[in-house]
Amino acid sequence: MNWTGRRLPRTEDPALLRGEGAFTADLAAGARAVRFLRSPYAAGRILSITAPDLPPGALLITGADLEGVGAIRPELFRFNYRAIAQPVLPRERVHFVGQPVAAVVAATPEEAEDIAETILLDIEPEDPVVTIDDALRPGTPTLHAEAPGNLVVDGTIRHPDCEAAFARADRIVELTLRSGRQNATPMEARAGLAAYDRATGRIRLTASCQMPHMLRTGIATLLGMAEADLQIVAPDVGGGFGQKMALFPEYPLLVWLARRHRGSFCWVEDRNENLIASAHSREQRHHLRAAFAADGTLLGLEADILANTGAFSCYPTTCGVEPLMALAEYPGPYRLPTYAARARALATNTCPAAPYRGVSRPVVTFGLERLMDRAAAALGIDPVALRRRNLVTEFPHVTPTGLTLDQASYVEALDRAVEAADIPAFRTRQQAARREGRYLGLGLAVFNERTGYGTPAFAARGMGIVPGYEVVDIAMTPAGEVEVRIGASPHGQGLRTALAQLAADRLGLDPSRIRVIHGDTDRTPYGWGSFASRGAVIAGGATQLAADKLAARLRRAAARLLQAEPESIALRDGAAWAGEASIPLTEIARRVHQRSEQLSDLDGFNLAETAQYDPGGTFSNACHVAEVEVDAETGHVRVLRFLVVEDAGRLLNPLIADGQVHGGVAQGIANALLEEVLYAPDGNPLTGSLADYLPPSAAEIPPIEIIHMETESPETLTGAKGLGEGGTIGAPAAIANAISDALAPFGVDITELPATPARIRALIRNAR
Amino acid sequence: MTKTPIRLTVNGVPHDIAVEPRRTLADALRDDCGLTGTHLGCEHGVCGACTVLLDGEVVRACLHFAIQADGRTIRTVEGLATPDGTLNPLQHAFWQHHGLQCGFCTPGFLMLATWLLEQEEPVDEARLRHVLSSNLCRCTGYQNILTAVRAAAQAIGKWTEAA
Numbered sequence: 013m014n015w016t017g018r019r020l021p022r023t024e025d026p027a028l029l030r031g032e033g034a035f036t037a038d039l040a041a042g043a044r045a046v047r048f049l050r051s052p053y054a055a056g057r058i059l060s061i062t063a064p065d066l067p068p069g070a071l072l073i074t075g076a077d078l079e080g081v082g083a084i085r086p087e088l089f090r091f092n093y094r095a096i097a098q099p100v101l102p103r104e105r106v107h108f109v110g111q112p113v114a115a116v117v118a119a120t121p122e123e124a125e126d127i128a129e130t131i132l133l134d135i136e137p138e139d140p141v142v143t144i145d146d147a148l149r150p151g152t153p154t155l156h157a158e159a160p161g162n163l164v165v166d167g168t169i170r171h172p173d174c175e176a177a178f179a180r181a182d183r184i185v186e187l188t189l190r191s192g193r194q195n196a197t198p199m200e201a202r203a204g205l206a207a208y209d210r211a212t213g214r215i216r217l218t219a220s221c222q223m224p225h226m227l228r229t230g231i232a233t234l235l236g237m238a239e240a241d242l243q244i245v246a247p248d249v250g251g252g253f254g255q256k257m258a259l260f261p262e263y264p265l266l267v268w269l270a271r272r273h274r275g276s277f278c279w280v281e282d283r284n285e286n287l288i289a290s291a292h293s294r295e296q297r298h299h300l301r302a303a304f305a306a307d308g309t310l311l312g313l314e315a316d317i318l319a320n321t322g323a324f325s326c327y328p329t330t331c332g333v334e335p336l337m338a339l340a341e342y343p344g345p346y347r348l349p350t351y352a353a354r355a356r357a358l359a360t361n362t363c364p365a366a367p368y369r370g371v372s373r374p375v376v377t378f379g380l381e382r383l384m385d386r387a388a389a390a391l392g393i394d395p396v397a398l399r400r401r402n403l404v405t406e407f408p409h410v411t412p413t414g415l416t417l418d419q420a421s422y423v424e425a426l427d428r429a430v431e432a433a434d435i436p437a438f439r440t441r442q443q444a445a446r447r448e449g450r451y452l453g454l455g456l457a458v459f460n461e462r463t464g465y466g467t468p469a470f471a472a473r474g475m476g477i478v479p480g481y482e483v484v485d486i487a488m489t490p491a492g493e494v495e496v497r498i499g500a501s502p503h504g505q506g507l508r509t510a511l512a513q514l515a516a517d518r519l520g521l522d523p524s525r526i527r528v529i530h531g532d533t534d535r536t537p538y539g540w541g542s543f544a545s546r547g548a549v550i551a552g553g554a555t556q557l558a559a560d561k562l563a564a565r566l567r568r569a570a571a572r573l574l575q576a577e578p579e580s581i582a583l584r585d586g587a588a589w590a591g592e593a594s595i596p597l598t599e600i601a602r603r604v605h606q607r608s609e610q611l612s613d614l615d616g617f618n619l620a621e622t623a624q625y626d627p628g629g630t631f632s633n634a635c636h637v638a639e640v641e642v643d644a645e646t647g648h649v650r651v652l653r654f655l656v657v658e659d660a661g662r663l664l665n666p667l668i669a670d671g672q673v674h675g676g677v678a679q680g681i682a683n684a685l686l687e688e689v690l691y692a693p694d695g696n697p698l699t700g701s702l703a704d705y706l707p708p709s710a711a712e713i714p715p716i717e718i719i720h721m722e723t724e725s726p727e728t729l730t731g732a733k734g735l736g737e738g739g740t741i742g743a744p745a746a747i748a749n750a751i752s753d754a755l756a757p758f759g760v761d762i763t764e765l766p767a768t769p770a771r772i773r774a775l776i777r778n779a780r
Numbered sequence: 781m782t783k784t785p786i787r788l789t790v791n792g793v794p795h796d797i798a799v800e801p802r803r804t805l806a807d808a809l810r811d812d813c814g815l816t817g818t819h820l821g822c823e824h825g826v827c828g829a830c831t832v833l834l835d836g837e838v839v840r841a842c843l844h845f846a847i848q849a850d851g852r853t854i855r856t857v858e859g860l861a862t863p864d865g866t867l868n869p870l871q872h873a874f875w876q877h878h879g880l881q882c883g884f885c886t887p888g889f890l891m892l893a894t895w896l897l898e899q900e901e902p903v904d905e906a907r908l909r910h911v912l913s914s915n916l917c918r919c920t921g922y923q924n925i926l927t928a929v930r931a932a933a934q935a936i937g938k939w940t941e942a943a
Contacts (some may be wrong), residue, residue, distance in 0.1 A: 199827065
């Protein structure tokens with residue numbers, strides 16, 4: 013039975029469907045409630061924090077109480093990074109609206125909120141730095157003395173022959189684009205529950221997080237406590253999308269409380285806190301110049317990348333993650349002979365930036381694919397032909413930034429998409445609509461998505477903490493079930509099901525006999541987590557290796573018991589077979605553990621193995637096509653059709669893979685049209701509820717058509733290439749190109765996302 | 781703050797609890813009745829994760845005070861499956877069609893869809909999208925939620941192709 017590749021409904025689901033999932037807030041019974049007081053000013057000096065008489069049992073914790081607690085200060089050893097530090101609670105200055113300044117503890121959340129309202133927070137406001145322009149302005153205030161000019165990262169890649177390419181170009185195409193700030197907006201906001209175990213003196217922090225092992229190391233280091241005395245549990249986690257990777261100050265504070273006061277303390281973030289004070293992303297400005305030959309050949313690219321990364325640097329990726337991802341990945345799927353780019357991260361008095369699904373590549377793809385359309389118009393070449401001329405067709409291909417593109421289907425995916433989109437029929441509809449005063453547009457986005465990259469890729473960034481590998485421990489119980497313990501920590505992706513499918517095939521077992529255990533530092537090997545589209549590739553690869561090692565042991569034991577050669581043993585249907593003879597795996601498991609005198613000379617006394625996987629990485633690829641209608645009177649955009657041709661290698665579970673594409677595309681459409689975190693000039697956030705920040709509903713997301721291609725790559729053990737982020741990466745560019753196509757009669761195009769009705773109206777008005 | 785005794789009948793079971801006047805129905809269900817399947821995604825009435833049925837009407841539990849529900853009957857996600865855990869047809873459709881990923885918004889969508897399928901009015905594509913756009917999901921892009929509810933409606937003869 014081949015389980016891998018089947019549309020198997022997920023084992024995760026029944027409990028969630030019964031309302032029996034266990035999210036962090038569901039476990040809070042009996043814990044004291046923590047409420048954070050947050051800075052009302054973007055910048056200021058703390059003069060005093062005073063409380064009237066606190067009710068019995070209530071606590072007020074300020075920075076002054078946290079003597080000896082370290083600051084969050086991730087390192088990057090390249091690209092002129094300036095390490096800046098975030099105190100768990102500040103003693104002197106506040107740096108953004110929403111920064112936690114103090115914590116109130118009471119018996120219930122209501123009481124804690126009541127008390128928090130009575131605390132006098134005396135802060136002398138200072139001039140804030142809010143925008144990219146603010147941060148660059150000469151004489152602007154400096155947030156951190158360590159980072160003069162508010163420059164936290166300044167990375168450059170410059171090929172010496174780039175100028176020459178521009179000198180001989182027939183056509184130079186330029187583009188300045190802006191990407192609005194976003195919040196990943198998981199439906200479950202952050203939450204943490206720290207509990208002191210009096211019997212052992214250990215702390216268990218249950219938290220809605222993506223990287224439990226990293227969180228343990230980070231918190232233990234900040235608090236100077238034994239890592240062995242801290243257990244992190246990620247229970248059911250209600251989405252993360254990158255936001256829940258970071259070590260936020262709220263979590264060490266909860267652990268500090270539990271240790272100091274020998275009790276249980278719970279903080280459940282509300283939506284307003286999440287929107288203003290968790291992590292933001294994507295606020296970037298890029299200036300691009302591309303050199304083309306008259307026949308459309310791309311000769312060179314220059315990029316100037318600016319990212320507003322907020323007040324602090326997120327741990328562990330640092331605030332370099334956005335600008336440096338853009339710096340490294342601007343060549344995209346195109347043959348680019350030469351490249352010159354500079355990428356800067358700017359500190360401002362806004363919520364810190366952290367990874368969000370796609371990390372910079374939605375902006376990079378927006379840039380590249382808008383550039384392709386502009387170049388096509390300037391050169392008088394069909395946009396599809398221009399892309400086809402420049403896409404990489406021979407693999408492996410090394411980009412000018414040193415990345416190796418493995419086997420992929422860039423041109424083939426484009427061709428499939430163009431065929432499925434039926435562009436000639438669309439053009440007919442478009443012409444007919446224009447005669448009625450309606451504006452239809454079609455946009456393409458071709459891109460690749462770097463996925464499943466291990467330690468070498470992160471080490472190349474010069475990170476102080478280098479993630480990458482995954483470790484899997486596998487064991488068969490004496491009764492014959494298999495436990496797979498993974499260091500990775502999924503939060504909605506369905507990895508429990510997909511990994512069970514993989515292991516089931518290697519072991520000849522039904523997936524229902526396999527338990528994938530994750531999200532608990534006491535029960536899983538050290539590992540990194542679910543981010544960067546890596547689960548199916550890296551946790552999958554390690555699971556496959558571990559299952560193969562276990563299978564080899566089972567074969568050796570079976571060979572002894574069946575009096576056959578190990579190589580002749582096949583594992584299937586829950587048994588080991590030598591020709592017609594078989595023995596159930598349950599029987600082998602029982603004998604290894606309980607009749608070890610028969611078998612222990614082979615492999616010892618258990619059926620436990622461990623495996624590690626640390627791949628260099630692979631690139632999946634896709635082509636997105638969007639059809640839109642723009643209402644020229646209101647600026648409203650309706651997405652009529654969305655088509656995805658996706659090549660993520662071998663699909664472990666197509667049901668799950670489609671779900672990842674759907675969700676990614678919806679977030680990408682939202683990025684293109686709806687969602688933007690806005691700040692007033694004084695640094696006060698204006699989008700503090702889901703009625704202001706606008707995640708899409710079912711009314712805004714069209715049916716999403718998906719066509720899969722499955723290119724085999726030698727760079728991934730499972731054959732899977734990873735696809736968690738692709739939907740988010742391609743959709744904004746496809747929508748922006750479609751709107752630009754629709755607005756072509758006005759002579760305007762889209763260079764800023766989200767393309768809100770107000771922005772589209774302004775474009776049309778200014779054109780007229 | 782003084783507490784008022786109230787009775788909530790949740791999924792057929794009476795809960796005699798005492799609540800402050802300001803306590804929301806969602807908090808009372810979660811913290812006083814111990815029914816944590818009703819989730820809180822925004823507490824502003826936008827996301828719909830806390831959707832429950834109050835005397836058969838679909839409501840946001842975060843926008844109702846518990847004392848408004850005194851003496852009334854409430855249905856939550858915990859009441860959908862049979863006591864032995866067997867999923868009802870709507871839950872089963874969500875499972876088969878991958879109508880959930882992280883599962884946090886799922887209880888709200890299930891209760892919203894339960895209400896939709898119990899109305900006299902048949903469901904067509906426009907009504908399906910209109911009603912389900914009441915709630916927010918961040919993982920699925922809504923595709924498979926719509927597919928699941930469509931399949932559940934078809935199974936009970938409530939589905940109609942648009943006129």
